Amino acid sequence: MRSSARNDIRMLIFKPASAINKFIALNVVVFLLINLVRLIEFIIRSPDGLFNEITAWIAVPAALSVLITRPWTVFTYMFVHQELFHLFFNMLWLYWIGQIFEEYLGYRKFVFVYIAGGLAGAIFFITLSNLIPAFHTLAPTIGASASVMAIITATATLLPEYTIGLMFLGAVKLRWLAIGYIVLDIILIPQGNIGGQLAHLGGALLGFLYINQLQNGSDWAAPFVSLFSKHEKGKLKVAYRSQVLVNSKENSKEKIKDGSRQQVVDELLDKISKFGIGSLSEKEKQLLHKAGQDND
Numbered sequence: 001m002r003s004s005a006r007n008d009i010r011m012l013i014f015k016p017a018s019a020i021n022k023f024i025a026l027n028v029v030v031f032l033l034i035n036l037v038r039l040i041e042f043i044i045r046s047p048d049g050l051f052n053e054i055t056a057w058i059a060v061p062a063a064l065s066v067l068i069t070r071p072w073t074v075f076t077y078m079f080v081h082q083e084l085f086h087l088f089f090n091m092l093w094l095y096w097i098g099q100i101f102e103e104y105l106g107y108r109k110f111v112f113v114y115i116a117g118g119l120a121g122a123i124f125f126i127t128l129s130n131l132i133p134a135f136h137t138l139a140p141t142i143g144a145s146a147s148v149m150a151i152i153t154a155t156a157t158l159l160p161e162y163t164i165g166l167m168f169l170g171a172v173k174l175r176w177l178a179i180g181y182i183v184l185d186i187i188l189i190p191q192g193n194i195g196g197q198l199a200h201l202g203g204a205l206l207g208f209l210y211i212n213q214l215q216n217g218s219d220w221a222a223p224f225v226s227l228f229s230k231h232e233k234g235k236l237k238v239a240y241r242s243q244v245l246v247n248s249k250e251n252s253k254e255k256i257k258d259g260s261r262q263q264v265v266d267e268l269l270d271k272i273s274k275f276g277i278g279s280l281s282e283k284e285k286q287l288l289h290k291a292g293q294d295n296d
Helices: 002-014 020-043 049-058 073-079 084-105 107-131 145-158 174-187 194-215 222-227 257-275 282-295
Strands: 163-166 170-173 236-241 244-249
Touching: 020 049, 020 073, 020 084, 020 107, 049 073, 073 107, 084 107, 084 145, 107 145, 107 194, 107 222, 145 174, 145 194, 163 174, 170 174, 174 194
Parallel strands: none
Antiparallel strands: 163 170, 236 244
16 A cells, blocks of 8 residues: 555656646645745734735635736646645546546646636636626635536546546446536535536536537547647547547558557457456556547
8 A cells, every 4th residue: 555655655756747847846835835824924923914815815806896906817726725735636536537548648638627617617616606696706726626626527528438536435427426426516505505506507608619629520638739839749549449549640650550559559449448447568568658648
């Protein structure tokens, strides 16, 4: 058990092409900085004036009159956490599910979905707060939950049969994990963190729509990915087979005749969907890793 935890930490820190560790680090640094301010104010017995002011300037507000003076908050809020457990569980899910997402779609698409999911969550929160009377007095919201929900829902839409082990629940398919979270967010709307629940739903919607469009041949992340790509890698031909998305480059020098490479990749993806990524040999993992790099 300890050995497994150490391996997970090593992967988190040293995985070279991963964006997950960078986003986790950014969230942790912001958490530490704003809570350092809170600690200093507590020690000197000062009211939480500066702490509250900083949070207000980076949390996304529901009121349009405030939002227009702080437009950057639709972006900054998705990296802000005040409470330790809020940060911990968001980052834990981001790490677990984010690895699966990156394995199939690459780190650039991960970055896009995280940011787009956060923006969608903010837009959903702001829109409903101003359209529905019951939500008019909502407080500003913070947290990476909308982004995390976008990653979870996108991964579950891509790999609905992929199974992970959860404490107390055992083996759970990603489809049911995502559905469970969405249902809980809807049910819990009247019970407290309304703004957070609305943002979660906006992120989940973005994750679902992104994969749905990707499976239909439209990649919303393409303009974003092209900004960070040093070389043109050719057009991507999107195919969906056995509930798994496979991106294969036309005119690739490594393309194997008669589609044998794609067939091998399909078989490996089906194997992971049924038995988990631990069932693959090192050689098989390297093959999938290379395919993931091609997708970027």
